[in-house]
Amino acid sequence: MRKYLIATHGIFASGIKSSVDLIIGESENVFVIQAYTEDNKSIQPEIEDVLKQINPDDELVVFTDLMGKYYQSDPSICLERKCLYCRRH
Numbered sequence: 001m002r003k004y005l006i007a008t009h010g011i012f013a014s015g016i017k018s019s020v021d022l023i024i025g026e027s028e029n030v031f032v033i034q035a036y037t038e039d040n041k042s043i044q045p046e047i048e049d050v051l052k053q054i055n056p057d058d059e060l061v062v063f064t065d066l067m068g069k070y071y072q073s074d075p076s077i078c079l080e081r082k083c084l085y086c087r088r089h
Helices: 012-024 044-052
Strands: 002-009 030-035 059-064 084-088
Touching (some): 030 044
Parallel strands (some): 002 030, 002 059, 059 084
């Protein structure tokens, strides 16, 4: 199954997901990470929570507002997963 992660600074990601939900209906396959909405809070736990929901046969397509920022916190995230696609909008 193909799953999607929208990871951005601030609340931009939730706005995108809200728009997607209006267009195609609510989906359990779309995850959101909002970075830096709280002072210097690490997003690593949120990344790990999302990855726990990705099965070995799943594909994860990642959309970010800055190239590399999602997986820069732990480069092994991309290396360990063959079906991970990172895209910048």
